[in-house]
Amino acid sequence: MGQVIQMTSNNRLFGILVPIISVLLGLLVGALIMLVSGHNPIEGYTALWNGAFYDAFTIGETIRRITPLILTGLAIAFAFRTGLFNIGAEGQVIVGWLAAVWVGIAIEAPMIIHLPLAIIAGALAGGIWGFIPGILKAKLGVHEVIVTIMMNYIALFVSNEIVRSVLTEHKTTTEKIASSASLGSEWLQSITFYSRLHYGILIALFAAAVMWFVINRTTVGYELKAVGFNRHASKYAGMNVSKNIVLSMVISGVFAGLAGVMEGLGTYGTVSVISGFTNLGFDGIAVALLGANNPLGVVLAAILFGVLKEGAGEMPSAGVPTELVDIIIAIIIFFVASSYIIRWTLTRFKKEGK
Amino acid sequence: MLDILASIVPTVLFFSAPLIFTALGGVFSERSGVINIGLEGLMVIGAFVGIIFNLTFADVFGNFTPWISIIVATIVGALFSAIHAVASVSFRADQTVSGVAINMLALGVGVYLTKVWYGKGQTDMVAEPFNSTNIPILSDIPIIGPIFFEGIYITSYVAIIVAFIAWFVLYKTAFGLRLRAVGEHPMAADTNGINVYKMRYIAVLISGALGGLGGSVFALTIVSNFSHSTIVGQGFMSLAAVIFGKWHPLGAMGAALFFGFAQSLSVVSTGIPLLEDIPQIYLLIAPYVLTILALAGFIGRADAPRANGIPYVKGSR
Structure with missing residues (x-):
């Protein structure tokens, strides 16, 4: 618990951690969905990566999507x-x-x-x-x-x-x-x-x-x-x-x-x-x-979502429907929005600890 | 004149039914103090489940398939809305944000599964949609019969009946009083021994059930298949009906009927004197403009439940 309290006492660090954890959880859930629906998550995410960064053309399109x-x-x-x-x-x-x-x-x-x-x-x-x-x-x-x-x-x-x-x-x-x-x-x-x-x-x-x-x-x-x-x-x-x-x-x-x-x-x-x-x-x-x-x-965040959205276009090559990215984004929103309860709980612990 | 009514009334009822169901769901949720922007997504899930169930089990259930489909869609809608309930009641997430996420998630899940199961972004047409019928005996009544009971979808009347049930539940039962109390002044309600969280959970689940029902009725009467463009804005229009109807079940029903009327006009206005001269664009934007005017107080004042959108924190003032 001591570590957690230290972490929240550094509000800035916590502010950065919440989005990062949310994104990782979102991608994890995305991988699970791919597994359950019979796709290979590694192939899926590789296709997503290629869809966004394969060559100069896709990178150009990704930046256009981010704008x-x-x-x-x-x-x-x-x-x-x-x-x-x-x-x-x-x-x-x-x-x-x-x-x-x-x-x-x-x-x-x-x-x-x-x-x-x-x-x-x-x-x-x-x-x-x-x-x-x-x-x-x-x-x-x-x-x-x-x-x-x-x-x-x-x-x-x-x-x-x-x-x-x-x-x-x-x-x-x-x-x-x-x-x-x-x-x-x-x-x-x-x-x-x-x-x-x-x-x-x-x-x-x-x-x-x-x-x-x-x-x-x-x-x-x-x-x-x-x-x-x-x-x-x-x-x-x-x-x-x-x-x-x-x-x-x-x-x-x-x-x-x-x-x-x-x-x-x-x-x-x-x-x-x-x-x-x-x-x-x-x-x-x-x-x-x-x-x-x-x-x-x-x-x-725009770069991240732009990459996800543009990369999604390539996911069907791994058999994964592009909508997976919409699901991932929705889940990221849920985690970020609900993270307030975590933040709140942790700060409460911190106050009581004093 | 009678001919016109006989052509327009069934169309209005046809377009309104899904809006009525969903708007009633919105009334329950918002009356308990939880904003539900996710109505659109709940309709998407309802439409998806209704169509998929119908396609899969048409052989098993025959003529009963559409009815069982909408029941299943109702249940799944309630389950899906539990996400919104957990996020906005227990986790105190911003209710609007959670609703937006519900909309994204529903469409994503619906289209994703459609593609996984059918290999394309659009399902086939269902074999057992709802069909319009003439209601026995009633349709033989002169004048009223042809207007209200010929070529009608039974779901339209179910919607109107549900609206009256919703009114009874909200205004004539202890449960309804508690639900409204929680939406107006949760702390006072809590002091009187009402479990605020429980009431809000129940209200959101009811809204999910009715949203799912509305979506499935829309899909099984109007479009007959599921794709990303099956539900485009009907949920938001239902939300508009909630507000235009001043958060009252019968008001919401009236508003939904009116919006259904506006929608049907853009379909059947040709041939009706006066109305056919109105450019379609005005009919299309009418529901939204009227809602803004209603909110602004130009058409009577529309006041939201006092605690709408505010997460309840036990013990805080």
């Missing part, structure tokens, strides 16, 4: 810091994607204007989609979880309708964006055997740095965190709680909107009618949780 996950992870983590749960990243991704491609198609301009404009359009659209639940929460006390879920579906159906009726004439996919609005990079493609890797990864990493700076080094970030810790105390201290809630949801929406931009201007260059969600937003919840809502953690 939007970093941004949706940041989106959810940012809102979490203010005590808000943004389940609406999914819808914010969709509107961001739509807006960016719309600008990419409709406007003609030199790249130096066109590309930033398209990116800003996507970010703004996501921000607006975050503003609505934010203002409803701040002014009317409406729970943001429900509103953001509803906003997801509104985004899905509205986006589909706009693709079908406004951007095309009853087609399911728009034309490609102008090359002046594309994040695509011939150089990045050529060094990765023409994967769809694009410059978006730089934007994603920059966004992570921005979040770190805002949260840790600015007054705004301090207030956002304070509101997250204790709404009433923040109000008593003279902070404008409503403003901070709205701001947090807007910034969160902007990050998610940028994730949509990555897909719209980077990976696909088009926007299509979709029958279901992209799941980028929901996976972002997993990323934020595992990354403990801190920017560096989010980047690391």
Whole structure:
């Protein structure tokens, strides 16, 4: 027991251990599932590894897969810091994607204007989609979880309708964006055997740095965190709680909107009618949780989940359905979420020990 | 006019039944103070189990297969929701997070097993789905008969009956009073000798059972097979019905009927004057927009059970 107490007394170490243990347990459960369903876990995980890292092409595709996950992870983590749960990243991704491609198609301009404009359009659209639940929460006390879920579906159906009726004439996919609005990079493609890797990864990493700076080094970030810790105390201290809630949801929406931009201007260059969600937003919840809502953690968690998701594509070669990875991710979430009881128990022991 | 009603009412009931079951499940869970975002996943599990059981045992049970399938799906749904109960009641995990994980896990498990067992991502069509029937005697009543009792799925009426049972249980029994007390003020309930954890476990298991039932009814009446796209948003729509129905069983039923109506309109609106002029997109987003408006207080105030989403910690204030 003495060792355990020492471990918890070092909170930082414990904060790192929980996610690592959760991931290992998740992979272990994944291996057990493969065993039970008659597959060879070693072959399965080898295929997963190869699917993510086999050659320059797969590595390029893996980085492409990681890019939007970093941004949706940041989106959810940012809102979490203010005590808000943004389940609406999914819808914010969709509107961001739509807006960016719309600008990419409709406007003609030199790249130096066109590309930033398209990116800003996507970010703004996501921000607006975050503003609505934010203002409803701040002014009317409406729970943001429900509103953001509803906003997801509104985004899905509205986006589909706009693709079908406004951007095309009853087609399911728009034309490609102008090359002046594309994040695509011939150089990045050529060094990765023409994967769809694009410059978006730089934007994603920059966004992570921005979040770190805002949260840790600015007054705004301090207030956002304070509101997250204790709404009433923040109000008593003279902070404008409503403003901070709205701001947090807007910034969160902007990050998610940028994730949509990555897909719209980077990976696909088009926007299509979709029958279901992209799941980028929901996976972002997993990323934020595992990354403990801190920017560096989010980047690391996004890398892990990006690798798992991209590698999953190769698992059928070992006879294992790709969905195994979804199961593993769900289990990791359960372990991380439930780890609070472990943490709580251990700290309690520690207090009593004194 | 009668023709229109006779075509639209059965369709509304047809689309609403799964939503009613699942929304009632949501009412039980949330009334006890446990948010259940996992309704979608519970429906997925229900649909999966219902279809697989039906495919496997159609030869054994013949005409009774769909009924036994939904019973099995109900039981498995309850078992599956135990994960949510353990995480959110005992381990005090964030209930929303746990619900999200339930959704991911259910879809992952369902599609994974489908691929392992059938070698493809989609099952065959079931041999014994529910079929629409005319209800004897009642369908002979003039006017009402053709509208309500011809070409109807019996499951639709089961759903409505279950809604009234749920209302009775929640509002007319000691059990229901305890369950609601736990969701409003768990500490006061605890002081009065109610086992908060036990009540919440039971409520979540009921929500799993009804979610599984709703999913299997959806699968066996509307789609007849299972794939990753069998349940797409019906669970979240049921959650919307819970809130739009103000956490009341009959309200949730009404909301589910209304959402079923909106869904059916996007199918049968052509041919109905006035309605056929409304672009489909408005009908598609109506349930979600209305839920937001209801929450915002524009359509009466919708207040959640006071302790909804807050894990109960014995002895803390």
